[in-house]
Amino acid sequence: MNARQTWESMRLGRRQALRGAGIGLAGLSAAALIGCGDSDEADSTTATATGTSEGPGAAPSVTTPDASARSMGGTLKVALGSDPTGLDPSTSRGGGDHHYLYSIFDNLVNNGPDFSVKPGLATEWEVVDDLTIRFKIQDGRTFHDGSPVTAEDVKYTIDRHKDPETQSYSAGQVESVESVEVVDDTTAIFHLNTITSPIFAILGDRNGMIMPKEATQAMGADYNNKPIASGPFKVDSWAVDANVKLSRFAEYAENYPYLDAIDVQVVPNSSVQFANLRTGDADVVTVDPKDRETARGTDNIQLHEWISTAYTQVNINTAVAPITDMRVRQALSHSLNRQAILDAIFFGEGEVANGPITKASWAYNENLLPIPEDLDKAKQLLDAAGFGDGLAFEMVIVADETRTPLSEMMKAQWARIGVDMTIVARSAEEAGAEYRNQLYPMFLTFFSGRADPDMTIYENFHSQGGFNRAKFNEAFTPGPEALAIDQKIEAARQIYDQDERKALYDEIQTLLMEQAFGILFTHRTNAVALSSRVEGFQPYGDGKYRFHELSLKA
Amino acid sequence: MLRFMVRRLASTIPVLLIVSMLTFSLTNVLGGDPLLALMGEEEGRLSPEAEAIMREELGLNDPLPVQYMNWLLGAVRGDLGESIQTGQPVTEALLERLPVTIQLGMAAWVFAISLAIPLGVLAAISRNTWKDQAATAFALAGVATPSFWMGLMLILLFAVWLRWLPPSGFTHLWENPVDAAKHLVLPGVTLGVNLIGTVARQTRSAMLEVLGQDYIRTARAKGLGQRVVLTRHALRNAMLPVVTVLGLQFANLLGGTVIIEQVFAIPGVGRLTLGAVFAQDLPVVQGAVLLAALATLAGNLWADIMYTVFDPRIRVS
Numbered sequence: 001m002n003a004r005q006t007w008e009s010m011r012l013g014r015r016q017a018l019r020g021a022g023i024g025l026a027g028l029s030a031a032a033l034i035g036c037g038d039s040d041e042a043d044s045t046t047a048t049a050t051g052t053s054e055g056p057g058a059a060p061s062v063t064t065p066d067a068s069a070r071s072m073g074g075t076l077k078v079a080l081g082s083d084p085t086g087l088d089p090s091t092s093r094g095g096g097d098h099h100y101l102y103s104i105f106d107n108l109v110n111n112g113p114d115f116s117v118k119p120g121l122a123t124e125w126e127v128v129d130d131l132t133i134r135f136k137i138q139d140g141r142t143f144h145d146g147s148p149v150t151a152e153d154v155k156y157t158i159d160r161h162k163d164p165e166t167q168s169y170s171a172g173q174v175e176s177v178e179s180v181e182v183v184d185d186t187t188a189i190f191h192l193n194t195i196t197s198p199i200f201a202i203l204g205d206r207n208g209m210i211m212p213k214e215a216t217q218a219m220g221a222d223y224n225n226k227p228i229a230s231g232p233f234k235v236d237s238w239a240v241d242a243n244v245k246l247s248r249f250a251e252y253a254e255n256y257p258y259l260d261a262i263d264v265q266v267v268p269n270s271s272v273q274f275a276n277l278r279t280g281d282a283d284v285v286t287v288d289p290k291d292r293e294t295a296r297g298t299d300n301i302q303l304h305e306w307i308s309t310a311y312t313q314v315n316i317n318t319a320v321a322p323i324t325d326m327r328v329r330q331a332l333s334h335s336l337n338r339q340a341i342l343d344a345i346f347f348g349e350g351e352v353a354n355g356p357i358t359k360a361s362w363a364y365n366e367n368l369l370p371i372p373e374d375l376d377k378a379k380q381l382l383d384a385a386g387f388g389d390g391l392a393f394e395m396v397i398v399a400d401e402t403r404t405p406l407s408e409m410m411k412a413q414w415a416r417i418g419v420d421m422t423i424v425a426r427s428a429e430e431a432g433a434e435y436r437n438q439l440y441p442m443f444l445t446f447f448s449g450r451a452d453p454d455m456t457i458y459e460n461f462h463s464q465g466g467f468n469r470a471k472f473n474e475a476f477t478p479g480p481e482a483l484a485i486d487q488k489i490e491a492a493r494q495i496y497d498q499d500e501r502k503a504l505y506d507e508i509q510t511l512l513m514e515q516a517f518g519i520l521f522t523h524r525t526n527a528v529a530l531s532s533r534v535e536g537f538q539p540y541g542d543g544k545y546r547f548h549e550l551s552l553k554a
Numbered sequence: 555m556l557r558f559m560v561r562r563l564a565s566t567i568p569v570l571l572i573v574s575m576l577t578f579s580l581t582n583v584l585g586g587d588p589l590l591a592l593m594g595e596e597e598g599r600l601s602p603e604a605e606a607i608m609r610e611e612l613g614l615n616d617p618l619p620v621q622y623m624n625w626l627l628g629a630v631r632g633d634l635g636e637s638i639q640t641g642q643p644v645t646e647a648l649l650e651r652l653p654v655t656i657q658l659g660m661a662a663w664v665f666a667i668s669l670a671i672p673l674g675v676l677a678a679i680s681r682n683t684w685k686d687q688a689a690t691a692f693a694l695a696g697v698a699t700p701s702f703w704m705g706l707m708l709i710l711l712f713a714v715w716l717r718w719l720p721p722s723g724f725t726h727l728w729e730n731p732v733d734a735a736k737h738l739v740l741p742g743v744t745l746g747v748n749l750i751g752t753v754a755r756q757t758r759s760a761m762l763e764v765l766g767q768d769y770i771r772t773a774r775a776k777g778l779g780q781r782v783v784l785t786r787h788a789l790r791n792a793m794l795p796v797v798t799v800l801g802l803q804f805a806n807l808l809g810g811t812v813i814i815e816q817v818f819a820i821p822g823v824g825r826l827t828l829g830a831v832f833a834q835d836l837p838v839v840q841g842a843v844l845l846a847a848l849a850t851l852a853g854n855l856w857a858d859i860m861y862t863v864f865d866p867r868i869r870v871s
Contacts, residue, residue, distance in 0.1 A: 166604070
C-alpha cells in the first residue's frame with residue numbers, strides 16, 4: 001500500500017480514510033485525523049482547510065464557524081493570573097503562556113478543540129513514509145514585519161529549539177525530529193529518527209510556533225519581550241506584573257481577526273479577577289471552583305465549563321518501600337472515597353477519575369470504572385502484604401489551599417484501614433527535588449495532562465518517563481508488571497492508527513489503575529466566565545484560550 | 555544638615571553589608587535550586603546540555619563566597635545583577651517599580667495620618683468617655699484586620715456593589731491623575747488602616763502627657779481657646795513620639811505592600827519581591843532586601859529631620 005496520504009483525505013470521514021488506506025498505512029495522516037469525528041465543527045474546519053488553496057489573502061486556517069455573523073472591532077479585556085514566563089516559544093516555560101502565545105504565533109499545524117490536527121501555516125501535509133513528513137506552507141503568509149513565512153523559517157524554528165545554546169524547554173519535545181529539509185520556499189520535509197505518533201500534537205503546541213529566522217536572530221534577547229511572528233495579533237507592549245497589550249495584525253486576513261486589540265491585565269488573585277469581570281473591567285476570566293456558583297447566578301456573565309486533560313493524583317514512587325508492593329498500593333487506592341474528595345475538596349467540580357486520560361481526549365476509556373471504595377478488600381490486601389497491624393509512611397505535598405485539606409482528608413480516610421500517613425509540607429520546588437531524591441514514597445501533585453495520550457502516559461508511568469520518580473533510583477529495577485506495561489506503552493507510541501492505539505491505551509489504563517501505579521482522584525474541569533458581549537468562545541481540551549477567535553457584540 | 559545626612563548614610567554601610575550577607579547565606583542555607591524553580595513541577599524541561607550552559611551563565615557553579623563577592627563587587631557599582639527569571643537587570647527592575655510603591659505608600663501614609671492624628675487627639679481630650687473608647691476600638695480593629703481580607707471586602711463593597719472605584723490595577727499619577735487617584739484609594743486605605751491604630755494610640759498617649767504639663771495650664775490661664783491650645787501648644791509637642799513611630803513604620807509599610815500589591819494587582823516592589831522569593835530569584839531578593847534596609851534608614855532620617863521641624867531646639871548636627 002502506498003503510504004501517501006494528503007490533507008485531501010481529511011474530507012473523507014476518519015473511518016473511510018482508514019479503510020481506503022489500509023491498516024498501518026501512512027499512518028501519520030491517521031494521526032492527523034485524531035478525534036476528527038462527525039461533529040459539525042470538524043466539518044466546517046475541513047471546509048476552511050480545503051478552501052485555503054485559493055492562494056494569498058485567502059481566509060486563514062482557523063476555526064471560524066459563523067464568520068458572517070460576527071462583528072468587527074473592539075478591545076477585549078482579559079484578566080489572567082500571571083504574566084507569561086516569556087513570549088519566546090523556545091525559552092518560555094509556563095503552562096499559562098499559551099493564552100498569550102496562541103494569539104501572537106501561528107503554528108505549523110494546530111491542535112483542535114478535541115486534539116484533532118487542524119491546518120496552521122501548513123494547510124497540506126503528506127506522509128512520505130513513517131519517518132518522513134512533507135509540509136506545504138500556504139502561499140502569501142507574512143510575519144508582522146512584512147517578511148514572508150518560508151520553509152527556511154520552519155527549519156530555523158526546529159533547529160533553534162534543538163540548539164543547546166538556546167536553552168529551550170522544547171528541545172526534548174522535538175528530539176525525534178532528526179532534521180528539517182527545505183525543498184523550496186513553501187515546502188519543508190521533516191525527517192524523524194523514530195516513529196512519533198504524537199508529532200502533530202507536538203507541533204500544535206508551543207514547539208510548532210514558527211519564528212522568523214532573520215528577525216529572531218537580529219532581536220536577540222529582546223525577542224522574548226516583543227516577538228515578531230505571523231499570528232493574528234502583534235505585541236504592542238508587555239509590562240511585567242501589569243499588562244500585555246496586543247493589537248490586530250492588519251495584514252493577517254480579510255475580516256480576521258475580529259478584534260482590534262486584546263488587553264490582558266495581570267491580576268494574581270482569583271477573587272479579584274472575578275470582581276473585575278463583575279464590574280465590567282474584564283471580559284474574560286478563569287473561574288475558580290469557589291466562584292462558579294456565583295458566576296452561574298449572575299446576569300450578564302456566561303459561564304463555560306468543560307472537562308480538561310488535567311487530573312488529580314498521588315504520584316507514586318514504586319521504588320520506595322512499602323509502595324514497591326502492589327498490594328499496599330491497591331489497599332491505599334481501595335480505601336479512598338473519591339466522591340467525597342470530589343465534593344469536599346473540589347466543590348463537586350469535575351468527575352471521579354477512572355484513569356489518566358480524561359474525556360477531553362479521544363483516548364478516554366469509557367468502559368473503565370473508577371476504583372471503588374472497599375475497606376474490607378483494602379484491609380485484606382494490607383494483611384496479605386504483611387501490614388495487618390498497621391502501616392506508617394510519609395507523603396510530601398505542596399502546601400496550598402487545595403492540597404493541604406486534601407492531604408488531611410486522605411490521612412483520615414487511610415486511617416480507617418490502619419494506615420498512619422504523615423504529611424510533609426514543602427514548597428513546590430523542594431517537594432519536587434526531595435521526591436525525586438527518593439526521600440518519600442508519595443507526592444501529592446496534580447498533572448495538567450497533555451495533548452496526546454503518549455505524552456501523559458509515557459512521562460508519568462513508563463519506567464523511563466520524566467515524571468516517574470522511580471527512574472531516578474539507581475538501585476531499582478522495575479518488576480514484571482511494570483515491564484509489561486512499559487512494553488504496551490512503547491508499542492502504542494509506534495502506531496499511527498488511532499483505533500489501534502486507543503485499544504492499547506484502554507488496556508494500559510486498566511492495568512495502571514488495577515495495579516495502582518497511580519492513585520487518581522478526579523478529572524478536572526476548566527471554567528471560563530465571559531461578559532455577555534463576548535462571542536465565539538470555543539473550549540479547547542487543553543484549557544488554553546484562543547483569544548484571537550473571539551469577537552465583541554456591536 | 556547635609557553633613558549629618560552624609561554621616562548617617564555612611565553609618566548604614568556596615569548594616570547593609572550584614573543584611574546582604576545574611577540574605578545571601580539564608581537563601582542558600584534554606585536550600586532549593588533556582589533552576590529547579592525555573593523549570594517548575596512539570597512543564598517543559600531543559601536538556602542537560604542546556605542546563606549546564608544556563609548554570610554557567612548564572613554563575614551558579616561558583617563556590618558561594620565567590621558568588622557573594624561577585625555580587626558585592628557589582629553592587630558597589632550599582633549593578634545588582636540580573637534576574638534569573640527574566641534576565642532584567644535588578645537595579646532597573648527595582649527603579650522601575652519603586653515609583654509605583656512610593657505612590658501607594660504615600661497614599662496609605664496620607665490616609666493614615668489624616669485620620670489617625672485627629673482620632674488620637676479626640677481620644678485624648680475625651681479621655682475615658684465613649685468617644686475615647688470608640689476611637690480606640692476603631693484604631694485597634696484596623697490593626698487587627700488582616701489586610702488581605704480587608705482588601706477583598708473593600709473591593710466587594712466599593713467596586714463590585716457600589717461601582718465607585720475600580721477593583722484593581724494601577725496608573726501612574728503623572729500619566730492620568732484622576733485615574734491614578736481612583737486606583738490608589740482602595741489599596742491606600744487597606745495599607746493605611748494598619749498604620750492608623752499604631753499612630754492613633756501613640757498620639758493619644760503623647761497628647762495626654764502633654765495636656766498635663768504646666769505650660770498647657772498657663773496657656774489656658776492666658777485665656778487661649780481650646781483649639782489654639784490643642785494645635786499650637788499641645789499637638790506640636792506631642793508630635794515627637796508620633797514622628798518616631800511614623801519613621802519606624804516606613805519599613806512596615808514597605809512590608810505591607812507585598813500583600814496589598816498582590817491583592818490589587820499593582821506592579822510594585824512588593825509584588826516583584828514576592829515573585830522572586832517564590833522563584834528563588836536570589837539577585838532580585840537581595841536587591842529588594844537592600845531596598846528595604848534603605849527604606850528603614852530613610853524612615854529614621856525623615857524622623858530626625860521632622861524633630862527639628864516640631865522642636866526648633868533640636869539641632870541634628
